[in-house]
Amino acid sequence: MDAQTLRSVLLVALLAASCGNGGPPPEDGDAGEDVEEAADAADAEETAEPDDGGPEPEVDDGDGEATPETRYCRPCRWDDECNPGDRCLTLQGIEMACAPPCASAEDCTLGAECVARGTGTFCIPPERGDRVRTCIVTALGSRCPREGCGGRYDICSDPAGSTSGFCTRRCASDIDCDPGYNRCGDRGDGVHVCLPPLPPPPERCGTNPPATGVGSSCAGGASCGGGADTCLSSVDPRLPYLCGVACDGAAECPAGSACVPLAGPPLRRYCVPDDCTCLARVPGSMLDDALDAAALDRCDLSFTAASLAIFPSELTWDRFRLPWFDDVHREWLRGEAFVRRTAPRLDAGASPRLLLVRAAELQGNPIEDRPFSPSLDPSDPLTEAIAALVERHGGTANRAAIRSALAGVPADLRRALATVVAALDAAAVARNDAIARIAGVPTLPRAYFRDISGLVLPDVTRLSVTSRRVQDFLIGDLGYARLFQGAADLLAAVEAADLVRFRGATGFTANVDTPIGRVVLRDAADTTHGTDEHPGAVLLLVDTGGNDTYRVPAGATASENNPVSLSIDLGGRDLYAYDEAPTPHDVPPRLPSDADGRYPGDGTYGPFSQSTRGRQGSGTLGIGVALDLGTEGDEYRSLRKSQGWAALGVGILHDAGGDDVYLCEAGCQAAAMFGVAIAHDAGRGNDRYEGYHAVQGFAYVKGIGLLYDDGGNDTYLAQPDDVLYYNPQDPGRSNSSMAQGMGFGRRADGSDGVFMSGGLGILRDLAGDDDYECAVFCQGSGYWFGMGLLADGDGADEYDARWYVQGGSAHYAVAALWDAAGDDRYNQAARRLNVTLGGGHDFSTAFLLDDGGNDVYGAPNLSMGAGNENGFGMLVDLGGADSYECSSDFSLGNASVDPASGRRTGFLTVGLFLDAGGVDAYSRPTTSTVGDDRLWTQRMHPALTSERGAGVDRAAGVTGLR
Numbered sequence: 001m002d003a004q005t006l007r008s009v010l011l012v013a014l015l016a017a018s019c020g021n022g023g024p025p026p027e028d029g030d031a032g033e034d035v036e037e038a039a040d041a042a043d044a045e046e047t048a049e050p051d052d053g054g055p056e057p058e059v060d061d062g063d064g065e066a067t068p069e070t071r072y073c074r075p076c077r078w079d080d081e082c083n084p085g086d087r088c089l090t091l092q093g094i095e096m097a098c099a100p101p102c103a104s105a106e107d108c109t110l111g112a113e114c115v116a117r118g119t120g121t122f123c124i125p126p127e128r129g130d131r132v133r134t135c136i137v138t139a140l141g142s143r144c145p146r147e148g149c150g151g152r153y154d155i156c157s158d159p160a161g162s163t164s165g166f167c168t169r170r171c172a173s174d175i176d177c178d179p180g181y182n183r184c185g186d187r188g189d190g191v192h193v194c195l196p197p198l199p200p201p202p203e204r205c206g207t208n209p210p211a212t213g214v215g216s217s218c219a220g221g222a223s224c225g226g227g228a229d230t231c232l233s234s235v236d237p238r239l240p241y242l243c244g245v246a247c248d249g250a251a252e253c254p255a256g257s258a259c260v261p262l263a264g265p266p267l268r269r270y271c272v273p274d275d276c277t278c279l280a281r282v283p284g285s286m287l288d289d290a291l292d293a294a295a296l297d298r299c300d301l302s303f304t305a306a307s308l309a310i311f312p313s314e315l316t317w318d319r320f321r322l323p324w325f326d327d328v329h330r331e332w333l334r335g336e337a338f339v340r341r342t343a344p345r346l347d348a349g350a351s352p353r354l355l356l357v358r359a360a361e362l363q364g365n366p367i368e369d370r371p372f373s374p375s376l377d378p379s380d381p382l383t384e385a386i387a388a389l390v391e392r393h394g395g396t397a398n399r400a401a402i403r404s405a406l407a408g409v410p411a412d413l414r415r416a417l418a419t420v421v422a423a424l425d426a427a428a429v430a431r432n433d434a435i436a437r438i439a440g441v442p443t444l445p446r447a448y449f450r451d452i453s454g455l456v457l458p459d460v461t462r463l464s465v466t467s468r469r470v471q472d473f474l475i476g477d478l479g480y481a482r483l484f485q486g487a488a489d490l491l492a493a494v495e496a497a498d499l500v501r502f503r504g505a506t507g508f509t510a511n512v513d514t515p516i517g518r519v520v521l522r523d524a525a526d527t528t529h530g531t532d533e534h535p536g537a538v539l540l541l542v543d544t545g546g547n548d549t550y551r552v553p554a555g556a557t558a559s560e561n562n563p564v565s566l567s568i569d570l571g572g573r574d575l576y577a578y579d580e581a582p583t584p585h586d587v588p589p590r591l592p593s594d595a596d597g598r599y600p601g602d603g604t605y606g607p608f609s610q611s612t613r614g615r616q617g618s619g620t621l622g623i624g625v626a627l628d629l630g631t632e633g634d635e636y637r638s639l640r641k642s643q644g645w646a647a648l649g650v651g652i653l654h655d656a657g658g659d660d661v662y663l664c665e666a667g668c669q670a671a672a673m674f675g676v677a678i679a680h681d682a683g684r685g686n687d688r689y690e691g692y693h694a695v696q697g698f699a700y701v702k703g704i705g706l707l708y709d710d711g712g713n714d715t716y717l718a719q720p721d722d723v724l725y726y727n728p729q730d731p732g733r734s735n736s737s738m739a740q741g742m743g744f745g746r747r748a749d750g751s752d753g754v755f756m757s758g759g760l761g762i763l764r765d766l767a768g769d770d771d772y773e774c775a776v777f778c779q780g781s782g783y784w785f786g787m788g789l790l791a792d793g794d795g796a797d798e799y800d801a802r803w804y805v806q807g808g809s810a811h812y813a814v815a816a817l818w819d820a821a822g823d824d825r826y827n828q829a830a831r832r833l834n835v836t837l838g839g840g841h842d843f844s845t846a847f848l849l850d851d852g853g854n855d856v857y858g859a860p861n862l863s864m865g866a867g868n869e870n871g872f873g874m875l876v877d878l879g880g881a882d883s884y885e886c887s888s889d890f891s892l893g894n895a896s897v898d899p900a901s902g903r904r905t906g907f908l909t910v911g912l913f914l915d916a917g918g919v920d921a922y923s924r925p926t927t928s929t930v931g932d933d934r935l936w937t938q939r940m941h942p943a944l945t946s947e948r949g950a951g952v953d954r955a956a957g958v959t960g961l962r
Contacts, residue, residue, distance in 0.1 A: 072112055072123055073135035074098040075152055075169060075176075077472050078437065089117055089124060093753075094178070094468040095152065097135045099124050138167040140181055141196070159189040168193045175476040179755075180313025197317050200330035202299040205276035206240045214257045215273035216243045227254065230270060232279070236263040238297075239279055244270035260962065277962070278302070278331060285960025286914045290893070290950035293937050300908065301332040303843055307870065307907040314753055316812070319475055320701050320745075321757040321785060323364040329785070329814050332872045332910075335845045337962050339816045343791040346764055350708055352627070352654045352680050353491035356484065359676045359704040362760055365481035372493040374422035381418035382406055386512055386519060389425040395515040408508035409521055416497040417542065421519070423493030424540060424564055428516055430486025431563035431622045431649075434479035445560035448473075449621040452647045452674070456700040456744070457640060457667050457693075458599070458608055458725070465746070465754045474674055474702065478648060484676060487623045487650040490566065500629050503570040505544040514539055517562045524571070529554070531579060537562035545571040545630070551579055555626030556618035556642070557649065563622040571630035573658075576616050577637040589690070589722060591639055591663060604731070606724035608692075609665045611639035617653030618645040619675065624652070631657035631683060636664075643668040644679035646703065651675070657683030659712075666693040666725070672703030672759060684711040684768070691718055693725040694738045699759025699786065701745060711767040713795075716740055720775035720802065727776045729803045730833060734775035737801075742777055743786025743813065758786020758813065766793040769822075773830075776803045782813030782844065794821045796853070800830035808835040808863070809844035809871075816847040823853040823880070832860040832887065839863050840871030840911075852879040854918070861888035865913035865951065867895045872910050876959055879917040886924040889940075893930075893951030896940035905946055913951035914959050 074081075075097060076088035082098035089099045099122035100107070102114040108123035115124050125133045137151025138144075144156035149167035158165025170193055171177050171184035177194035185195045198204060209217045212226030224231055224243035232239040239262065246268055247259040253271035260280035261269050272279055278299040281288055291297055308316045328338045346358055353369070360367045377384035383406060387397035406414060438444040447462065454461025463470055503524070510521040517539030522529070524545030529552045534541070537558040548569060554576055555567035580592040585600070585607035594611050601607040615638040617626035624645075628634055634655060636643055643664055644653040651672070660681060662669055670679040671694050681687050687709060689696055696716055699705040718739035727736035738744055745758030763780075770792060772779055779801050780790035788809075797819060799806055806826060809815030817837075826837060839862045840846035848865070855877060862868050864886055865875035875893075890896060893913030897905050913930075920932045929936045932953050939947035 071098055071100045072108070072110060073125065073151065075135075077468060077477070087117070087120070087122055089122060090468060091124065091133050091135060094466070094471060095134060095136070096468045097124075097152065140168060140178060140194075141166050143167075155191070155193055157187050157193055157195065159187055159191070168195070173476065174319070175472055177319070179319055180317045182317055182319050197326065199305040200302045201275040201327055201334070202278045202302050202331055203305060205273065205278070205299070206242055209242065214244055214254055214271050215276070217241055218243050228271075232262065232270065232272070235268070235270070236281075238263070240276075242272070242276065244272050247271045278333070280962065282958060282960035285958050286916060286952040286954060287912070287960035289935060290912055290914065290952045293935055294910075294948040294950040296908075296910070296948055298333060301872065301910065303330045303332075303870075304907070308843070310903045315749065315755050318755040318757055318785070319471065320755075322362070322702070322760060324362070325757065325785060325787065325814070328787070329812070329845060332845045332874075333961070335814050335816060336847055336849065336874070336876075339789060339791065339818050339847065339849065342762075342789065343764060343818065346706070346708060346762070347766070350680070350682075350710070351491075351495075352625075352652050352678060353488055353495065355678050355680060355706060355708055356488050356491065356650065356652065356676060359678065359706055360481070360484040360488070363480065363484075363676060363702065363704045365484055367481055367485040367488055369488070370492065371496065372419070372423050372426070372489040373496075374419060374426070374493075376418050376422065382409075382414040382421065385418040385421040385425070386514065389421060389428070389516075390514050392425060393428060393515040402512055405510050405512050406521075409510055410502070410505055410508070413502050413505060413544075416499060416502070417521075417540075419493045419497050420490075420499075420566070421540065423490040424566060427486035427490045427623050428563040430482050430489075434483040434486075435621065435648075436479070437477040438473060445621060448648060449557075449560040452620065453641055453667065455746075456673050458605065459610070465756065466752050471754070474648075478674070480675070480702075483623065484650060486564075487619075487625070487652070490564070490623065490625065491652075494566075494568065494627065499542070499568060500570055503545050503630070515561075517558075517565060526572075538565055538567070540565075541567045543569045545569075547572045548574045550574065550576045550616075553578075553613060553615040553618065555616060555653070556614040556624045557620050557622040558614075560621055565622075565624050567626045569628045569630060571632065573632040574628060574630070574634045575637070576626075576634065578613065578615060578639070589719060590724075591637060591665060594639060604726045606722075608724040609639040611641070611665075613639070614641040614645055614651075616642045616644075617651050617679070618642050619649030619651035619677075620645070620647045621649055623650045625650075626653045628655045633658035633660055633685065635661040638663075638668060639665050640667045641671075644670040644677045644705075644707070646672040646675035646677035646705075649675045651677045652680070653678070654680045655682065657685055659685045660687045662687070662689045664691045664695060666691065666695065667698075669695045669697075670705045670707035670761075670763075671695060671698040672705040672761075673700035674702045676704045677706070679707045681709045686712045686714060686768075688715045689717065690715075691739065692722075692735055692737075693718070694742075694744075696739045697741045697761045697763035697788075697790070698738050699743050699761040699788075701756040701759060703759035703761075705759065705761045707763045709765045711765070711793075713768045714765060714770045716763070716770065716772045716774075718774035718778055720773065729776050734802055737774040737776055737778040739774050739778040740772055741780045741790035741817070742788040743782045744777070745784030745786045745813075747784050747811065755784070758782065758784050760786070761788045763790045765791075768795045769797065770795055771798045773798075773800045774805065775801065777805070779805045780807045780815050780817035781805055782809040782815040783811055785812045787814040788816070790817045792817075792819045796822045797824045798828070799824065799826045801827065801836065802831055803833040804835045806836045806838075807846045807848040807873075807875075808837070808839040808841075809846045810835070810841045811844060812842065813844045814846075815840075815844065816849065818847070818849040818851075820851045821853060824850060824855045826856065827858040828856060830858070832858060834861050835868075836860065836863045838865045838873045838875035839868070840866070840873035841868045842871055843869075844871045846871070846873045848875045850877045854880040855882045857882065857884045857886075859884075859886045859888075859891060861890050862896075863888070864891040865893045865911045866890055867909045867911040867949070869897055869901065870904055870907050870909050872912075874912045875914070876961065877915045878959065881918040881920060882915060883921045884923065889924055889926045891924055892922070893936065894938050894940060894949035895947040897944055897947055899941055899944060905944060907946060909947050911949040915951075915953040916957050916959060917955065919955075920953055
C-alpha cells in the first residue's frame with residue numbers, strides 16, 4: 001500500500017487525544033476521524049446476511065400470525081430476529097428495523113414505501129422533510145403521550161402509561177439499548193425496558209430505601225428493624241435519616257452495604273448502603289480537615305448527573321463502557337479504593353489462569369475457576385483425543401496414521417498431552433460458539449480477523465463502527481464469557497498435565513495435521529522452529545527443552561480458521577523471534593522489519609511497522625497462549641500484536657522465570673481490545689521490556705490489558721524519543737506511548753459521533769528496584785472513559801515521563817499510579833511537560849499514591865494533586881522525608897477552570913494533596929501557601945468558587961481514606 005493511502009486512514013483517535021490546558025488540538029482534517037469500512041465490504045455485510053434458517057421471532061398479537069404491524073419497523077440487529085423472508089435494514093445512525101420484501105407499494109402498509117435496498121426491494125419508512133427514513137414515531141426519552149408511545153420507542157417507562165414516564169423500548173440486555181438510555185432494567189412490573197444511567201452513588205444514597213434493615217428510612221421517628229439498630233442522624237445530625245448497624249469490619253455487613261467510620265464523638269463504624277459510603281468521616285484526618293478547609297464534604301466529590309447532562313448523551317453515555325466504570329469514575333474517592341482493592345486481588349495466587357479469571361470479571365464477563373477433567377480413551381488417549389478433534393472440526397481422522405506419527409513419544413507424555421488436546425478441542429468449540437452470530441457469513445470472520453486491530457493501531461481497516469451490527473458484535477454478540485471460559489479451561493488442563501516433569505525428554509519428534517492447525521511435538525534437543533518446518537497454522541507446539549529458536553508465531557492464532565493456538569516450552573534459554581526482512585528504515589533501536597515492511601513516514605508519523613503477524617501469545621478472534629515453563633533467561637522479539645495481545649479474543653504470554661528480555665514495537669506486552677491480554681513474568685528475574693506504542697499494560701475499548709511481573713529489578717521502556725507514533729501534545733519530539741498502565745477510548749466529536757469508552761490497562765510489578773520511562777499517556781494514565789493503573793510494590797523505583805503520566809488523565813477517564821514502598825524518584829531525568837503526579841483534566845479523576853519512603857518529586861504544570869476543567873486530582877504520600885519541586889503554582893492541591901468555560905464554571909473542580917510523616921521540602925514559584933506541617937487552600941482564579949484546592953502536610957496522622 002502506498003504511503004499516501006495509508007496516511008489517509010491512520011487512526012486519528014491518537015490525534016484527537018487533545019484537551020484545553022492539556023494540549024493543542026489535532027491537525028485540521030484529522031480530528032476525530034476514524035478508519036472506515038470500504039464500500040464493498042459494507043455492502044457485503046448488509047446483503048450477505050442469511051435470509052432464512054433463524055428462529056421465527058414472537059409476534060405481538062398472540063395468534064401466531066405475522067401481521068404487517070409486527071413485521072414492519074420491528075427493532076432488530078440481524079435478519080433472524082425478523083420474520084422469515086424479512087430483512088433487518090439500517091435506517092439512520094445505528095437504527096435498524098425489520099423490513100418485509102415487496103414488489104410494489106401496494107405490498108406495504110402504514111405508509112411504507114417499496115424501496116430497493118441491496119439485492120432486493122423492501123417496505124421501509126418514507127422520507128421525512130429532512131430526507132431521513134426512520135421508524136421513530138415518539139422520540140426516545142420523550143414524555144409518554146396519552147395515546148401511548150409508538151414506533152421504535154413504543155412502550156412507556158411507567159407501567160401505568162402515565163405522562164410521568166418516558167417513551168422507550170423493550171430489551172433483553174443492555175445491547176438492545178441506545179446511548180443515553182443504555183441500561184436495560186425492570187420498569188417496575190417485570191417488563192424490561194431501556195432506562196437512563198443511574199445517578200452517581202452519592203445522589204442514589206437514601207433513594208428507594210428498603211422497608212427494613214440497613215438503608216431503610218428512620219425519618220419522622222420511624223424505628224429501625226431487620227438487623228439495623230441505629231438511626232444515623234442520631235450519630236451525627238448532618239447524616240440522613242437512614243438506618244445502620246455498628247460494625248468492626250466489612251464482613252459483618254449485609255450484602256449491599258459497607259462498614260465505614262462516621263462522625264462522633266466517639267468515632268464508630270457502621271454498616272451503611274454501598275451508595276452511601278461517602279458519608280464516611282474520620283474526625284481529625286487529613287482528608288476531612290482538607291475538605292473542611294475547602295468547604296466540602298466527601299459526598300461533594302463526584303461528577304453529578306447535572307454536570308454530565310451538559311454534554312450529548314452519545315458522548316457521556318456510550319454503549320461500550322466497562323460495567324464498574326461509572327461508579328468508580330463518578331464518585332471520585334472510589335478510584336482510590338478500587339486501586340487498593342484490585343492489586344491485591346491480582347496478587348492472590350497469581351498464575352495465567354487466575355489472572356484470566358480476575359481479568360474476565362473486570363471485563364464484565366465473569367467465568368468459573370474450575371478444573372478441566374475430560375473423559376479419555378484409556379488405551380490410546382492422545383490418538384483418540386486428536387481423532388475426536390479432527391472429526392469435530394470437519395476432518396476425517398486416520399487413526400492409524402495418527403498413532404504412527406506419535407509412536408516415538410513417551411507413553412506418559414502422550415497420556416499427559418491427551419488432556420491438553422481435549423482442552424484445545426473444547427476451546428476451539430468455545431471460540432466457534434462465541435462467534436456464532438457472524439459465522440454464517442464466511443466473509444465476516446475473515447474481515448474481523450483481518451481488520452479489527454486497525455481500530456487502534458495505525459493500519460488500514462474496512463470495519464465501520466457506525467454499523468449497528470459491528471457495534472453490537474463488539475459489545476456483546478461476541479460471546480466473551482464463552483471465549484474466556486474456554487481459555488481458562490485450557491490453562492487448567494495444562495496445569496493438571498504437569499508437563500514440567502517431562503523437561504529434558506529426548507528421542508522423539510511428531511507432526512499431526514488437523515483442520516484447525518498442526519500438532520507439533522519436539523524433544524529437548526536445541527531446535528529451530530521455523531516457518532518452513534511448521535508451515536501453516538499451529539494448534540499445539542510442545543518442546544521439552546533445549547536452547548531453542550522460534551521463528552514460527554508461537555501461541556498465536558494465524559487466521560479465522562485457527563481458533564486456538566498453544567505453545568509450550570519446558571526449558572532452556574530460548575529465542576522467540578521471526579523471519580526478518582530488513583528495510584533502510586530499521587535503524588536502532590527499531591527492530592528489523594518482517595515481510596510486511598514499514599510505513600515510509602511523513603510529516604506526522606515516522607516509519608512505523610506495518611506487520612500483520614501476531615506472535616508469542618497473540619489471540620485475534622480466538623485464543624493464543626505461549627507458555628515458557630523454563631526458569632532460564634529468554635528473549636522475545638516481535639513487531640506488533642504479540643507478547644500478550646488480544647483482539648476479539650484472549651492472548652497470554654507466560655514466562656516462568658529468569659532474566660528475560662521482551663522487545664516489540666506496538667500492540668504487545670499485554671495489549672488488549674475487545675478481550676483480555678496477559679503478559680506474566682514469574683520469578684524474581686531482572687527483566688527488560690521495550691516497546692514504542694500501546695504496550696506494557698494497554699487497553700482499548702472493552703479490553704483488559706494486564707502485565708504482571710513477580711519481582712526483580714526490572715526496566716520498562718516505552719521509547720520516548722525515536723518518534724514513530726504521533727501525538728498532538730509534543731508533536732515530532734515524543735511518541736504517543738499509551739503504555740505502562742493505560743486505558744484508551746475512542747473520541748468522536750467532530751467526526752461520526754460513535755464514542756467508545758476505553759478499557760482497563762494494568763501494569764503490576766510486585767517488588768524490586770524498577771525503572772519506568774515513557775513519554776505521553778503512560779505510567780497509570782487514562783483517556784476517554786478508560787482507566788490506567790500502574791501498581792508497584794516494594795523497591796526504590798525511578799519514574800520518568802512527560803505528559804498525562806503518573807496518575808495523570810484526560811477526558812472522562814480514571815488514572816492511578818500506586819507505589820507501595822521504597823525511596824522513589826519521579827521525573828528527575830524527564831523533560832517535564834504537563835499533567836503528572838495526580839493531575840486530572842476534563843471530568844477525569846487522577847491519583848498518585850505513594851505509601852512510604854523518602855521520595856523525590858519533580859513536576860511541571862497541572863501536577864501533584866491538581867484538578868483542571870472539572871477534573872479531580874489527588875496526591876497522597878504516606879511517609880518519609882519527601883521533596884516536592886514544581887515549575888508551576890498549579891500544583892500541590894490546586895484547581896483551575898477557564899473563566900470563559902461557560903457552564904463548566906458552575907461545577908466543581910478539585911485538587912487535593914496529603915502528605916503524612918517526615919520533614920518535607922517544597923519548591924515552586926510561590927511557596928508562601930504550601931509547606932511542611934501546614935494546612936492550606938488555594939485556587940488559580942480567586943473569583944471562581946467552583947475551584948477548590950486544598951493540601952495538608954502533617955508529621956503524623958491518618959489520611960482518612962478507606
